Amino acid sequence: MAASTASRLSPPRPTASSPYPRPPPRLSRFSSLRAAKMEAVLSIGTHVIPHPRKVETGGEDAFFVGGDGGGVFAIADGVSGWAEKNVNPALFSREVMANSSTFLKDEEASNDPQILLMKAHAATSSIGSATVIIAMLEKTGTLKIASVGDCGLKIIRKGQVMFSTYPQEHYFDCPYQISSEAIGQTYKDALVCTVNLMEGDMIVSGSDGFFDNIFDQEILAVISESPGIDEAAKGLAELARKHSVDVRFDSPYSIEARSRGFDVPWWKKLLGAKLTGGKMDDITVIVAQVKTVAVPDDEGTGVEQEKGVEQVTVAATASAEQNE
Amino acid sequence: MAASTASRLSPPRPTASSPYPRPPPRLSRFSSLRAAKMEAVLSIGTHVIPHPRKVETGGEDAFFVGGDGGGVFAIADGVSGWAEKNVNPALFSREVMANSSTFLKDEEASNDPQILLMKAHAATSSIGSATVIIAMLEKTGTLKIASVGDCGLKIIRKGQVMFSTYPQEHYFDCPYQISSEAIGQTYKDALVCTVNLMEGDMIVSGSDGFFDNIFDQEILAVISESPGIDEAAKGLAELARKHSVDVRFDSPYSIEARSRGFDVPWWKKLLGAKLTGGKMDDITVIVAQVKTVAVPDDEGTGVEQEKGVEQVTVAATASAEQNE
Numbered sequence: 001m002a003a004s005t006a007s008r009l010s011p012p013r014p015t016a017s018s019p020y021p022r023p024p025p026r027l028s029r030f031s032s033l034r035a036a037k038m039e040a041v042l043s044i045g046t047h048v049i050p051h052p053r054k055v056e057t058g059g060e061d062a063f064f065v066g067g068d069g070g071g072v073f074a075i076a077d078g079v080s081g082w083a084e085k086n087v088n089p090a091l092f093s094r095e096v097m098a099n100s101s102t103f104l105k106d107e108e109a110s111n112d113p114q115i116l117l118m119k120a121h122a123a124t125s126s127i128g129s130a131t132v133i134i135a136m137l138e139k140t141g142t143l144k145i146a147s148v149g150d151c152g153l154k155i156i157r158k159g160q161v162m163f164s165t166y167p168q169e170h171y172f173d174c175p176y177q178i179s180s181e182a183i184g185q186t187y188k189d190a191l192v193c194t195v196n197l198m199e200g201d202m203i204v205s206g207s208d209g210f211f212d213n214i215f216d217q218e219i220l221a222v223i224s225e226s227p228g229i230d231e232a233a234k235g236l237a238e239l240a241r242k243h244s245v246d247v248r249f250d251s252p253y254s255i256e257a258r259s260r261g262f263d264v265p266w267w268k269k270l271l272g273a274k275l276t277g278g279k280m281d282d283i284t285v286i287v288a289q290v291k292t293v294a295v296p297d298d299e300g301t302g303v304e305q306e307k308g309v310e311q312v313t314v315a316a317t318a319s320a321e322q323n324e
Numbered sequence: 325m326a327a328s329t330a331s332r333l334s335p336p337r338p339t340a341s342s343p344y345p346r347p348p349p350r351l352s353r354f355s356s357l358r359a360a361k362m363e364a365v366l367s368i369g370t371h372v373i374p375h376p377r378k379v380e381t382g383g384e385d386a387f388f389v390g391g392d393g394g395g396v397f398a399i400a401d402g403v404s405g406w407a408e409k410n411v412n413p414a415l416f417s418r419e420v421m422a423n424s425s426t427f428l429k430d431e432e433a434s435n436d437p438q439i440l441l442m443k444a445h446a447a448t449s450s451i452g453s454a455t456v457i458i459a460m461l462e463k464t465g466t467l468k469i470a471s472v473g474d475c476g477l478k479i480i481r482k483g484q485v486m487f488s489t490y491p492q493e494h495y496f497d498c499p500y501q502i503s504s505e506a507i508g509q510t511y512k513d514a515l516v517c518t519v520n521l522m523e524g525d526m527i528v529s530g531s532d533g534f535f536d537n538i539f540d541q542e543i544l545a546v547i548s549e550s551p552g553i554d555e556a557a558k559g560l561a562e563l564a565r566k567h568s569v570d571v572r573f574d575s576p577y578s579i580e581a582r583s584r585g586f587d588v589p590w591w592k593k594l595l596g597a598k599l600t601g602g603k604m605d606d607i608t609v610i611v612a613q614v615k616t617v618a619v620p621d622d623e624g625t626g627v628e629q630e631k632g633v634e635q636v637t638v639a640a641t642a643s644a645e646q647n648e
């Protein structure tokens with residue numbers, strides 16, 4: 001049983017002498033930035049591909065990128081079930097994103113993604129519901145996240161995923177969602193967490209239509225092969241799109257469906273068949289890279305060394321691909 | 325393609341009238357606790373089962389539980405490769421845990437798991453290396469986590485996993501590790517994150533010997549069936565132990581091994597065989613439940629309503645099962 005007998009390996013060349021010279025205490029994980037008046041910012045690329053049957057309307061995902069230094073982004077995924085009630089599911093998600101962008105001017109909301117979610121939700125008058133994720137990077141390098149539902153966010157450091165959100169759901173394929181109705185969830189139901197980021201970290205965030213159709217190893221491969229964040233976002237969205245319409249692809253979605261008891265009929269199973277296929281859905285991808293910039297300090301002696309941020313405020317539907 | 329055509333469901337009975345009565349703004353996620361002088365504490369259960377060949381020595385995992393209100397716990401997993409150099413791999417992990425417990429008296433370290441890790445590591449004189457996770461619950465309900473390597477921590481809310489750490493590794497089965505040697509990782513390599521917890525949330529933390537041998541759905545099942553945290557910790561450790569010695573169990577470890585290209589020889593594959601089996605290892609499980617207690621306020625009018633914390637300081641090896 002090879003899997004059980006493999007021992008954990010120590011790093012190469014340990015010697016039993018020479019005690020490790022430890023660094024002096026550092027009180028802040030980004031203290032080198034602070035001392036030099038360095039600030040963490042995000043360089044952001046985005047890509048949206050609507051559901052194949054929703055190309056003309058642009059789909060029901062919405063997102064925005066904004067904040068001083070481009071340090072805030074958010075995605076809202078309108079719940080499609082509202083179409084059965086003659087409600088356009090895109091209206092709610094787009095209004096929540098537009099309101100989120102507006103409330104960034106509010107000091108309290110601009111520092112807390114959960115408060116931003118609360119205020120944007122309260123100000124939304126459209127009928128509908130949506131899953132939402134909001135992320136904010138502090139200048140010190142701390143990323144603050146608030147998420148309701150199954151939009152996702154992963155952080156890649158040194159070629160491996162080192163952080164990921166989990167979807168919240170009532171049951172399979174029915175995610176937590178903020179809503180125009182009292183029965184929905186609110187900011188109080190959000191997963192609220194922070195992660196300390198380092199220069200060079202990559203953030204990959206997306207709607208469930210993205211993460212249901214792509215595996216972590218594929219995300220890592222596309223990121224490593226892409227010359228820049230715009231190409232990475234486009235490459236990731238297109239790979240997820242390709243999988244989403246492939247009935248033979250054993251997607252994260254179909255694997256999860258089978259683990260929940262959804263599968264082909266028993267007589268097909270006897271013939272060796274199983275439930276496979278991607279999930280056709282709107283696909284939104286945001287790729288952000290953590291960079292540092294030197295900013296003028298209080299005496300104005302600092303110089304902006306690098307402008308790593310594309311400071312775009314793209315409320316609502318922006319940059320949907322109209323044809324695949 | 326059923327998987328691709330399932331639509332996301334809106335919650336039952338949405339009506340297109342009656343705008344949702346939103347609650348007034350609340351500035352803190354635990355503001356109800358603060359207003360009533362309520363504090364979040366942890367009720368903690370633990371269970372350790374050493375590797376079958378290490379029962380006499382107690383294995384190489386170590387852990388401690390401590391802090392005011394039992395709000396701090398940590399696990400260190402000694403890297404077994406040191407035995408090949410005639411170094412007892414348990415010495416380093418046990419000393420790091422003992423030092424972590426000691427440095428809780430340090431005000432700065434007692435509020436920051438990364439600082440605690442730094443100081444405990446710097447004070448450790450044993451030769452060896454270990455993966456480490458440290459978690460601290462603030463009275464406001466925020467859980468702070470610092471992790472180097474592949475010890476894990478998951479948070480369960482309302483019957484579902486809503487947060488999980490990811491392992492960090494150099495390559496398959498060689499985790500990031502703090503070390504007596506300069507080649508190892510330090511507190512600066514730690515994943516550092518926080519999660520806002522709610523009353524009733526369950527935390528399940530463990531060494532890789534636990535998480536490599538159990539699936540999320542099994543963790544949820546054991547938690548839901550257990551009458552208390554002690555029984556939950558014992559039930560989880562025993563299920564992981566059972567899987568770890570089962571050569572036919574398709575464990576998270578064997579699935580991961582196959583995905584990395586480790587498998588049975590090609591001629592066995594032609595016969596339908598695949599790499600399976602659990603991973604024999606030390607198994608440490610900590611189960612913690614978030615509770616709230618009322619504490620005397622500044623005027624001394626508060627009453628302690630519930631004592632949910634078993635305030636145990638268990639440095640180093642504690643409570644290893646000697647025989648399974």
